[in-house]
Amino acid sequence: MTAHGLLIAAPRSSSGKTTITLGLQRALTRRGLVLRGLKCGPDYIDPAFHAAATGAPSANLDSFAMSDALLGQIAGHAAAGADLVIAEGSMGLFDAVPGLAGHTGASADIAALLGWPVVLVIDVSGQAQSAAAIALGCQHYDPRIRIAGVILNKVASERHRRLVAQGMAKIGLPVLGALPREASLILPERHLGLVQAGETADLHARLEALADAVAAAVDLDAVIAAAGATRLPGAAAPVTPLPAPGRRIAIARDAAFSFVYPHVEAGWIAAGAELVPFSPLADEAPPGDCDACWLPGGYPELHAGRLAGASRFMAGLRAFAETKPIHGECGGYMVLGRTLVDAEGISHAMAGLLSVETSFARRKMNLGYRRAVLEANGPLGRAGEALTGHEFHYATVVSQGEDPPLAMVTDPHGSAPAPAGSRRGSVTGSFFHAIAVAG
Known part of the structure; x- marks a missing residue:
């Protein structure tokens, strides 16, 4: 059986994708589900956090640097042994470089290739109903993908949440959760990104705190229901990404x-x-x-x-x-x-x-x-x-x-x-x- 999957993405960087992804992975793992994480793009650090959150290996999916066959092989290995795959996007959902169709490095390429719906994380600080206009643009920008819902991040108050939700209701997009501002949940960073998982002494305490916050603020059942069937491109033979330099x-x-x-x-x-x-x-x-x-x-x-x-x-x-x-x-x-x-x-x-x-x-x-x-x-x-x-x-x-x-x-x-x-x-x-x- 091949697990269903979904992609956690955002309109831009620094929206909270990583913290929400980790919180979802840990919270659903605590429910007894077998979770696998994957990371879009060339990122060494986030997969190690996924592995810590889920207790299972993670890997990268890169539509610019990898063939469809290699992407399908990596996704297939992850989905084969899991109940659910939660992949994390990179940068903004559609951010890309010049390349062949479907191979531009955009996270949207991965969602389109594998058939995974997108859960959009939107940092709503400094805006209310206007966040729905951003979500609406994401819904219609690329017809290959489907936005299954949004998770609001950095919500200032209950009134703020209601105002943003009014905008999302107007465009018919479900709000799957709303997280308040919580600086204590921010993971430490250094010049190449997050401080590595193995160097974060209180990592599991932070992951538990993230899971608590996400479980309290997000409808986990709705997130599970939002996942879609994994569509794997076929390959005639196993793909070796790089030649082994030795035995x-x-x-x-x-x-x-x-x-x-x-x-x-x-x-x-x-x-x-x-x-x-x-x-x-x-x-x-x-x-x-x-x-x-x-x-x-x-x-x-x-x-x-x-x-x-x-x-x-x-x-x-x-x-x-x-x-x-x-x-x-x-x-x-x-x-x-x-x-x-x-x-x-x-x-x-x-x-x-x-x-x-x-x-x-x-x-x-x-x-x-x-x-x-x-x-x-x-x-x-x-x-x-x-x-x-x-x-x-x-x-x-x-x-x-x-x-x-x-x-x-x-x-x-x-x-x-x-x-x-x-x-x-x-x-x-x-x-x-x-x-x-x-x-």
Whole structure:
């Protein structure tokens, strides 16, 4: 049996999607339902919160970077073992980049492909009946999707709720719930989004508080009834998102290295690879019996001094690189370079396996989808192969150094191909996060 699903979305960012999604997931899990969470778009952090709220794995669905077959495979795995799938949108419901129809990165693409109704979260602070005009626009903007109802957020008073509800009644849109302002329920944030689930010491207490608030303010039965049948696109064979860099992969995993997409790890495991975690922050070297090493993104800039002093890790990494491939994504790329300058302007020596030098003192946000064509054979694939992915970082390159680029990269907005990343011997890295092999 394939579970029904729905998408929690909003007209814009910062409307309360994540807190309401987590509150719904936890509240319905407490009822005894088997919940699965999914996240639209390139987001590493929210799926870990979904997993904590539901007690089950979460994953990403990205209509720009993934084929219909891969999207259906990920959604199908989630829906196969659940009573209900509650997916969370990204940014505004229709926010997108130029792309093929149905593959623009918009959360609406996911709802349309999988047949999931949308529950719209609207931050009604500073407005009343006018919120209905926004909801009405969302109802009619894209005929592929159906808005099943709204949840009002940041309601100031009972009178405020009644006024907003009057507007929604006028357009025939059910109000499934109304949450008051509650600053104590806000999850802590840092420069790449929420503080990660594993670092939030009181996470389960916060999730319980969110569930209490949502259960008190939202008609949970109506939310369950709003879910629709999951419509899965067929695939002739299982899809492997990215080639496994080895059969036994040493993967850095701790507070400095944590940004790995669940679907990528699942694809490697399905292909027969074994993942062997190790902790650079605990001064652990990549295990010598592995045949590839992967340094994910994360927050090495917050731990630069500790990493620089991790002598066993650094020596082990250099020894590993003498005979076996190593790849670093974003934060992992920074650690493979010569130096990393932290937010205070202090320079820390890194592994020196690549010539790049980076700085977090010179902060500049780099954000967006990318298409990367590999320049040479390596852990990500063969020369000439294309990958889809994204960048999201605040670090800047102080010096690229003498290494040749890993790939030539373009964005969806028509940018000219530009060199990105570095490669030297068996070591590669870039700020580019790979999501899937390009179709």
